[in-house]
Amino acid sequence: MRAIAVAVVAALALPIAAVGAAEPAPLLAFGARIAGDDARTRLVIEFDRKPEFSIHYVANPPRVIVDLPETSFGLKPESLEPRGLFDAIRYGGMGAGASRLVLSAKGPTEVTHAEVKSEEDGKGFRLVLDAARIDQARFDELLGEQRWTGTVRAVKTDRPVIAPVKKPGAFVIAVDAGHGGIDTGAIGSLTKTEEKHVTLAFAKELVATLNRQSGIEAFLTRDQDQFLSLPQRVQIARQRSANLFISIHADTLKQKDIRGATVYTISDKASDNLAADLAARENLSDEIAGVPLESEPAEVADILIDLTRRETQAFSVNLARSVVSSFEGQIKLINNPHRHAGFRVLQAPDVPSILLEIGFMSNKDDEKQLLDPEWRKKVSELLAVAVQRYRQTAVANGG
Template sequence: MRFVVRFAALVFVIFTGLFSVVHAGVLTAYAARIAGDDARTRIVIDFDGKPDVSLRYIANPDRIVVDLPAVSFSFPSQDLEARGLFRDVRFGAIDSAHSRLVLSTAARPAKIVKSEILPNENGKGFRLVLDAEMTDAAGFAALVSPEAWTADARPAKGDFPAAVEGAAPVSAEAFVIAVDAGHGGIDAGASGKVTNTPEKTITLAFARALVERLNRQKGIKAFLTREKDEFLSLSQRVTLARQGRANLFISIHADMLGQVGIRGATVYTISDKASDHLAAAAAERENQSDEVGGVDAGSEPPEVSDILADLTRRETQAFSVAMAKSVVSSFEGQINLINNPHRFAGFRVLQAPDVPSILLEMGFLSNKDDEKLLLDPAWRNKVADLLVKAINKYRAPLAAKGG
């Protein structure tokens, strides 16, 4: 009996040690508070260990970005509800090794006048103290790096990147599809009206189901732009599709509206001019993903003005419209669609000049009936099956022509 007890104790110690090693690289932020007014604002976050912190400033819109190591944020989000100098406060994962706090300024620019990491009085853990103070436009501009920070490497003008490093080779005959689960990491997207489920969770679950089905189809190779809960900038998503030699790009979303009565799926394609107010508003919301994630959107690649590239874009847009019409046709009578279900606007995630692209809003998380469906795996599987049908219909004439 004594041996059994000792053995059990030994197993417990070994397991505890392994658990500690596995989680040693992740800090926990267990408490937070924010206080102040439109002149000065203080943010305090308590950690169970000492974090490494770096600050950056991004303009248009004005933001202060606080980069952190991997952090598990365990305090309620309302504990850092925006006030004082800040109109919006976001925090969350960027990838498995990094997290981020993004502070969007309100009526006037702000700067951090004090950033300290102090040991807690009880001797347990540390606290990050950020003191922000109002400044003027010139003062904020001086804080923004003269060399625009970019979240990723963007393809140069006219460049068609090589295949993703480490990716499995794709046969010349394969029809390659990039499936993009919208949002992720620090950018949670919309949230369910009833369950508060984040959009990023729903889109990833659906994207996985869709890719699994697509890869059962003969001649199709599908891949995810993100395979876990991580943040990708809009440009990264486009670049991954191009690097993967995608023949089609599908971005998955579930929108939020102020009008709770509106429900149903919408298919969007890119256009310089929005088809209507709803499409323009949807594009504006989705394009804010980079702002939420603390990405400098001012470093977009220059416009390509040569005639060949312009012709490529026009052809790509025509294919995108054909795909959108195929989706609407497949969905009709099977799932709810909004009025005029194919719409268009300036979605930055659809900007690849050489990859036909659509953005599918599966439904509205602001509508309780749509939310219930979006959370139902059986319904998501049905939509995925209909989408596969639409893709095969779109692809059939291309395959016949050898495209």
């Protein structure tokens, strides 16, 4: 068997630092280059300090995963333009203390050599990865040999509740800023702003607006630029016993003339092709980050859970209608603004959930509004009205 020179991820296994100790500064990746062909490819990344790393493989499609300690990527986008064996390269944070590089390969690929070298001038280190094309049998062997679940060891998969325990009688709302960390989301057509920053800015404004309402406790599933898997987002909402889950997005479309807000609820069958395509893209969030998709729990077989899902779905539809009603005549909506599809992030069986596209980064007029703090404030206030209206109806009906 070919040996792989892979450094042990010692930094990720260190004991927790003493209380009050300063957190180590993130590594800085300040340069990169890639060269090669469809048989062999070399990737070099330059760091300010010596990086510890580990390498793993994911199938369907084949990907090479390089896990790193927390890293700030100060790279020019063109320095890691995919070529050779790789047709997509993504990098970014995976949560506190960890970052990741995901190399999507055109076919079965193996890292045949990996090492960290110090620069000749002593001012930094280079991570050198040599990859080669292999057959499917060898790739299957690599997958079988590794003991890896897709998580980063520095990040707890059972993420703790990140907000105080719910006050008695409070109406709790989880506001989920879509994307984050390695998953940048859509890119603005004018400013090249990443969707993950747009959704977080809006989510923060919405939480602040909701928390000014009597009896409401709103919180963020993520409050910084970090990656959360789709199941984690749902789990956080359920940990807080959320009464509502609102996931914020600002996608792109090929049809750049389409603009306006859209509200989505979950359904086994998509309402239209636009909804189906959007759900398919959003459901790839975990795959983009190199997280193997887990099989869904067999809850549907349980008649009680199935009934809960039906009731929750009805409440979700009522929330969506309330949002559309609040937006009408106040902000731009697309045609048929309430649509539905199989969004994985909306699958909590007991939490009414909507996915709100506040606009499209592919439309220049929408993009300008999405970056306008005053517009975000206006939309947040309209959403708060919709939530209060929904809340009154839900309480009246025992929801």
